[in-house]
Amino acid sequence: MQRPDSAVSVDPAPWGRPSGRPDPFAAARAAYWRRAHRPSRGRRSAAPNLFAELVRAEYRPDGAPADRPAAATSGDLVLAGLRRRVRAGRTPPPETCVRLLADGDHTRAAVFDAWPEAVRRHGTERAAAAVRRGLQGTRRPHLVATLLDLAEAESLVPLARPELLRLARAPERTVRHAAWRLLAAHDGSLLPPHAAVTPGTRPADAYERLLREALRAPAPPAAPESAELRPGTLIAQSMLLGHLDRPGEGLSGGLGVLLGALGDALARTDGVAGVLTLVTACVPELEADPVLLRRRGPRHWVLRLPVDSPRQVRPEELGRHREALAWWATRLLGSLGRPVDVLHVRYADDGSLALAEAARRSGAAVVFTAAPDPHRQMTERHAAPGSDANALRHDLHRVFVADRLVDRADRVVGIAGPGRGADELLHHFPQLAGRAGGAPDAPPEGIPPYRLPADAGRRIDSLLAAVGAGLGAAAGPGRSRTPTVLLTVGRLHPVKQQDVLVRAWAESGAFRESVLVCVGGSPSDADPVENAMRARVEQAVAAFPEAAERLLLLPALANAEVRTLERRLADPANGFHARYVCPSAKEEFGLAVLEAMEAGLLVAAPVRGGVPHYLVDGRNGLLIDTSCARTLGEGLLRLLRVDEGAAAAMARSAQGLVRSTYSSNAMARALARHYTAVAPRTATGRKAAAPPRGGPFRRPVAPEDRTRTGGRTRA
Structure with a gap:
């Protein structure tokens, strides 16, 4: 992982950006990871500029004085500081994480990412106490549910059983479901019966029925036939938006066509045991079909992750389901009969971050396809006065999520580009230059051979x-x-x-x-x-x-x-x-x-x-x-x-x-080599044991976090 203070050579004018036009966003990111010198603060423009203020706040060097904001809110600056700390590996203590949960969806995403490391560093007792104080200090259902999910993720016991049972009967679905998950983690016998939980609440729908079943049963309703799996790497790939086999409708596009064909091709590739394609299913879809695992083709299955939403989930809504998605993915991937070796995520969004966390909990390696989107358009879209402030905040969130996925990933691959291939990716992700193996590979995507449909x-x-x-x-x-x-x-x-x-x-x-x-x-x-x-x-x-x-x-x-x-x-x-x-x-x-x-x-x-x-x-x-x-x-x-x-x-x-x-078969062969290289296996070829829950994941090492022993550096 590239350390923030090491030098990075960055092409100043890669393809995709007009030559000679400055890109202060890319320059700020390069300086953050390079740390070769401390850039001058420069002169503030006469008019307030939210873009410039937030970029300075998020990427300023440690120790540099903070600017006095003219356009940014106090919440903007708190979030920028949190992201800066998380990127540098200076994880906030549990009390700070809990306090920041009230600052909005984007802040909760940063806390979600930092929480496992905060618990590892400061201990479960301190973390449980912080969660307990947080629960005692709020009545907001979404915050209560988030705190319960953070406790469940790290096996914490923040409340006495009677208090948890009371929350398990709450009228708010998010609170009720989070309490069920936490109770089941410690004592499944405390789960509420299948009857209505609270007078006046609606009868259980397909999502609640599946949740109860998953909490009580050791395995999902179906699992791959072990006899059909070959020796080799078991791969999971994700497509959380849209439908796999309905391209062109709603959020369903070319990715569904790609992953369907790629999964089929991977399943035929030497060294691959089988493929799971992860998709989401909302409540109406679960009512119509409650089966979570279906065979798509030889050694290729589609695994549906339930989402408590009345409609197909949209990109901007994934953050509301992040903790539950991580739980469902961990639960279902861990109950398939054999562990998943590699999980490949695409798109820098909260759903991918949730799956990366599920991979950490289950011991699977993570491969991330990184793309410089929205990076390449940040300056163009947001530097001019009068740009959409909320759009800027959303794009900064996506950039942060992409950085965290790069940090969590065992292997980063790009999307093939013209000319110098990976140059644009390195320009917008300067931290990649310091990873083992040099510049990331960018295997070309491909399409399956044409077959005339019968009808x-x-x-x-x-x-x-x-x-x-x-x-x-x-x-x-x-x-x-x-x-x-x-x-x-x-x-x-x-x-x-x-x-x-x-x-x-x-x-x-x-x-x-x-x-x-x-x-x-x-x-x-x-x-x-x-x-x-x-x-x-x-x-x-x-x-x-x-x-x-x-x-x-x-x-x-x-x-x-x-x-x-x-x-x-x-x-x-x-x-x-x-x-x-x-x-x-x-x-x-x-x-x-x-x-x-x-x-x-x-x-x-x-x-x-x-x-x-x-x-x-x-x-x-x-x-x-x-x-x-x-x-x-x-x-x-x-x-x-x-x-x-x-x-x-x-x-x-x-x-x-x-x-x-450009065939899906060639793409499958190229990706299979990456999957095999990062699959967590022992020398005998057996799956290595998963790390303990709450264990560390890859992170950059900040100078103040180093232990100096004979000139060597360790985190």
Whole structure:
């Protein structure tokens, strides 16, 4: 782990950031880990700047005087100081952790991360006393539940049994459930009966029934058949947002397609015993199907983690379920018949932090896929006066969570990028430069081989008929050539920018030469984010009636159907002149882009993000500026005006590249090597014993925490 005071060489202008434009956020992070010199405080700008104040507060050197805030609140500064201490390994004592829990969701996340180390350093008696005082000093249900969960996580007994039994009958669900978990940890016989707990509370729903069952039973309702597991590494991978097999609906995107195919490929890979893909299930989903573990394919299972939510959990809501998710993951992973060796988490969010904690408790190694998001846009989004203060606070939280996942991980991998590969990751995560093994590996992502779905013919024929009708309306008298079909596929979400695409297509006049087909979104109108996007799409074409006639909005299709549709559109024998456009603000890698390339379509995709790693402008596709409607419109016109010969040559080059290099099988082989390298095994190949609960995890070593013995440094 890179120590805060050691030197780091950082490229001052990596890809993804315009050369010559200063990035004070990246500079502050580099200086924090480098500590080669103490930067001057500089001159305060005349106008208050929350971004500058919070960055200085969170990354200032130890001992440097604090600035007097003009825009930051006292809570902002307390949180910044807590994060600074946690990053440096100077974990606050239990009393401080408990006191800070009242300061908001982001502060609770930092306490959640620091708590195991605080207990290890200061002892269980002191920690239990701190939790007891906290429980006696608050009546706020969420704080009570959090304190009970902290006690359960480290096997503390903060209250007498009668007091815990009273909380186990509380009307608030979060308090009741946390008390059950704590009681079960010490004496399962004290659990309430299956009857209603308190007069006036609603009958137990699927979540409560499963919770009681998990507390009482030694194993979940199903477990992998031990006979089916091969010798080797048992791997778990996580996808906590959206549905695994419904891409394009709500929060379900390319990651579900990736992990489904990757899990299947890993299960076939030498040295892999089996694969568990972890997903979440909300209360209505549990009511419809209470089974938590299902076999997806040979040696590949889907394990559902229950979430006490009335709807599919959203990213900003994961923090409310963090402690319960860590408990469920620990409980279920520990009751599968054999231990999980490696847990791979993606995305810097509270759910991933919860799973990393579950891995610590169960003795599994952690692999984390790090991406410089939102790091690369922090200065651009937040440095200007008048930026959204809450958005800034949320992005700083995500950066902190990413740092903690890097610190907890046994292995960090990146997402392949253009040019120098891992350079951008090192630029935004300077602490990675000091880890063993040098720069992190960035294995290319991949897609599974195409297989024609057995029942796709009729559905695709009807879709092509609708596209053909749009082409007929667009052709009209006097048209010199057949209009082009512009296809885009993705979940209906602001980051995918379908609204910007439609506006660019209409305002640039590209609609006069093309029909635009947008595939994505749930068939129902229950998702508010999707509804808002549909409204913006309708507004974008309101002033262009002719364009509205040439716009075809289709709900999400199964991945196999999407790939079949793309093949049919790309085949000249079917009479279509089609091209693919990805309008996203950025794509970390772009699996939908790879699928369109593999199908034989000429592709235009964002210059920002990971697509330039494999798409070379003018050689196997087009790179376009998707930052605004004007530049995106220019890109659409450029795409439409590529002549057929050049388009076919680029499409063939793209197709060959994807089929030879970017497969889920190749990705599985690359990742399996990482998993095998970090799996906690003894020399005999048997699983090593899990560390005791509350044991230490990797952390940076601050100078004041060192013990000097003959010039050697140890934590």
